[in-house]
Ligand SMILES: Nc1ncnc2c1ncn2[C@@H]1O[C@H](COP(=O)(O)OP(=O)(O)O)[C@@H](O)[C@H]1O
């Protein structure tokens with residue numbers, strides 16, 4: 001193993017984690033070896049042009065403990081949780097059994113364990129993560145310290161809630177998730193990343209691998225509201241034929257978020273919808289990165305992102321669609337609209353299409369502007385105060401993204417939160 | 424009592440003067456019609472009165488209920504009882520008609536120092552007014568004007584007017600794009616809302632609407648000025664002769 005400079009995040013990782021433990025596990029060890037050769041991304045890196053991570057990586061972090069920390073339970077009450085759904089609660093990454101439950105014994109829903117991976121899920125584990133090239137993938141594979149495995153058998157329909165609560169400052173949380181929807185199965189996951197009030201400077205580097213067998217469906221709704229903490233969330237999705245992946249990202253009120261939604265459509269007739277609502281304020285920085293790789297014909301994908309940036313914040317949208325040579329008859333759509341509420345806010349939007357097939361229908365639209373003046377005047381001319389009118393338009397704009405969510409309680413919750421955030 | 428007094432009003436956009444000295448007084452109980460060829464400044468006048476800030480007021484003043492109109496924000500003018508039915512109603516995706524109207528009604532009530540309407544009273548009000556303009560209640564759940572036909576948009580304007588119950592309504596070409604049935608419904612709605620203590624300005628360039636909403640006073644606006652004023656028979660005369668003779672005579 002090579003030596004590392006002090007102050008380097010890698011050396012911090014190595015100090016924090018026991019290399020002895022890691023070397024016992026060939027997958028982790030291999031990723032660690034890769035990591036030695038991959039530099040942390042800089043803005044010279046095409047995919048990280050608008051998002052700097054060096055400051056994040058220079059902070060000092062602490063690992064989770066082994067006990068479930070005490071936490072203020074009122075934060076759970078605020079979430080739109082359904083008592084009839086299987087639920088896993090993690091506090092600082094530690095599985096909190098007392099708050100969790102499984103309602104259906106026929107599914108696997110368990111905290112991540114290397115041992116389990118070796119038995120049942122070996123053929124799926126670590127197949128999508130790209131540890132050779134992606135820094136945060138390699139970090140996650142080598143050092144993951146939380147997460148879950150979810151396996152839903154053929155033809156069953158399951159709803160699951162995952163809650164990750166942060167109560168420690170400077171926590172380094174590295175969840176690793178593996179999700180397998182067997183043939184014809186349907187999985188709906190609501191995932192909540194939240195922090196106890198006042199907690200700051202935590203870094204979360206999550207990686208999920210989702211394998212969708214033929215004819216299966218996965219709905220993944222991500223709620224990211226982490227105040228003064230940072231989240232790097234990478235989701236790799238492998239779609240086999242006739243499968244559907246449908247995700248919504250609600251990203252706001254968080255100092256730093258980078259989402260990577262990376263879809264490989266490797267079967268015919270797949271459907272993919274990736275929607276997101278981003279709202280940034282103060283010095284927040286939220287970056288939505290999407291890559292949909294159409295490798296097979298007759299598929300549909302749609303991206304719908306709406307962004308509001310206020311104060312001195314920065315929001316990034318980089319949605320890319322690739323249509324490979326053999327992937328004929330693809331319908332791939334992208335719609336991205338952004339509104340700047342302040343002269344000091346920044347929005348970087350980069351929709352990309354890379355098409356090698358000739359019989360495809362693709363469209364991408366991206367616009368950045370201010371609130372619609374005509375609409376604003378119309379509302380005011382009916383007696384609505386300027387401030388209220390602005391709020392109505394902002395919330396309508398962001399709510400445009402929530403149509404693909406199949407859970408009314410959750411949808412109402414997101415709408416309501418958005419309304420409160422734009423006070 | 425005088426509701427609206429427009430005195431020597433001049434307004435410009437990007438340095439081009441569009442209103443060139445308008446004088447107009449509207450009393451409670453009156454219906455005025457403003458006619459005139461396209462491009463005369465009719466919509467500009469209504470937008471200036473409603474408070475659109477694209478225009479520069481270069482001269483003159485406007486009193487509404489005795490208050491200086493230009494001291495009031497658009498929403499304050501609305502709360503004071505000024506209503507503009509837009510020539511081109513704006514589509515607002517994601518905001519339902521219901522939410523829109525409820526917010527409008529309650530913000531106006533707040534301006535007047537009244538408690539918000541209860542959900543029950545609001546629904547009652549809405550239902551009653553929807554009937555007046557024969558509006559399908561399904562419209563209420565839809566986004567404001569989104570995907571509405573031209574006629575539906577105009578009908579929605581009159582519906583909003585009915586709900587907000589203004590002192591002075593300015594209807595900017597509310598008849599354009601309406602078939603004869605819709606025209607009758609709209610006119611009928613406006614007539615039912617007429618009272619001795621409110622007033623209406625009907626802007627149109629067809630006499631047709633004035634068969635249904637009979638004006639007390641008819642003005643012709645041409646090239647930024649009111650060039651002629653007459654009674655309801657004057658509108659008939661205009662229909663017969665067209666506007667060319669006015670263009671020639673000024
Ligand atoms: N936003 C604008 N910018 C430039 N010119 C305008 C604008 N709005 C109106 N005008 C001009 O002002 C004149 C009057 O327009 P308008 O008030 O719409 O007339 P009318 O409603 O009588 O048809 C026209 O010549 C029009 O081109």
Ligand SMILES: [Mg+2]
Pocket residue numbers: 465466467510596
């Ligand atoms: Mg006009």
